[in-house]
Amino acid sequence: MALKYIFISNSEEQTKKIASQLAAYLFPGAVITINGPLGSGKTTFVSGVARGLGITERVISPTFNILKCYFESKPSMFHIDAYRLENRMSELGLEEFIEGEGVTLIEWPDYIITLIPKNHMRIEMETIHKNQRRLTFHSIGSKYDDLLIKLEAANHV
Numbered sequence: 001m002a003l004k005y006i007f008i009s010n011s012e013e014q015t016k017k018i019a020s021q022l023a024a025y026l027f028p029g030a031v032i033t034i035n036g037p038l039g040s041g042k043t044t045f046v047s048g049v050a051r052g053l054g055i056t057e058r059v060i061s062p063t064f065n066i067l068k069c070y071f072e073s074k075p076s077m078f079h080i081d082a083y084r085l086e087n088r089m090s091e092l093g094l095e096e097f098i099e100g101e102g103v104t105l106i107e108w109p110d111y112i113i114t115l116i117p118k119n120h121m122r123i124e125m126e127t128i129h130k131n132q133r134r135l136t137f138h139s140i141g142s143k144y145d146d147l148l149i150k151l152e153a154a155n156h157v
């Protein structure tokens, strides 16, 4: 199946909160892709996931490194920002992380689209206003459908 859940965030903190809620449901090998223009909150979302996983190290944009690994949590967290790759991905070996036992979050996944597994969660981030963002979660595959259902339930008032 494929499900969709839309969440409106009114602050950086709200984006971090829903990300940390998602973290609680993540499983080893989970892959989350995050699309959206610069400043839409992709890295902010990743830092919320890190918080939810119990990572105390500050999450910084890995733009200049492409990949940053956080081994403090179980599962480990891998943060990929493919922006600077612009399709020159070939020999980097990123698939070993994506297919590994950690949780992988990928900003600008379109640049490494051939490395993204069929089943994953995709998040689209859009800026509505200065501090307002629309987050659209799409699940592909039953494990990700479950994630999305739990996330929606946790936010249902």
Ligand SMILES: Nc1ncnc2c1ncn2[C@@H]1O[C@H](COP(=O)(O)OP(=O)(O)O)[C@@H](O)[C@H]1O
Binding pocket: 009, 010, 011, 012, 013, 014, 015, 036, 037, 038, 039, 040, 041, 042, 043, 044, 045, 061, 130, 131, 132, 133
């Ligand atoms: N609701 C919100 N959610 C996420 N970030 C927000 C929000 N409102 C304002 N911001 C700000 O937008 C910026 C997002 O930056 P960042 O997460 O690095 O974006 P990206 O990785 O998409 O380029 C930060 O300065 C953050 O404080």
Ligand SMILES: [Mg+2]
Binding pocket: 042, 043, 061, 081, 107
């Ligand atoms: Mg970023």
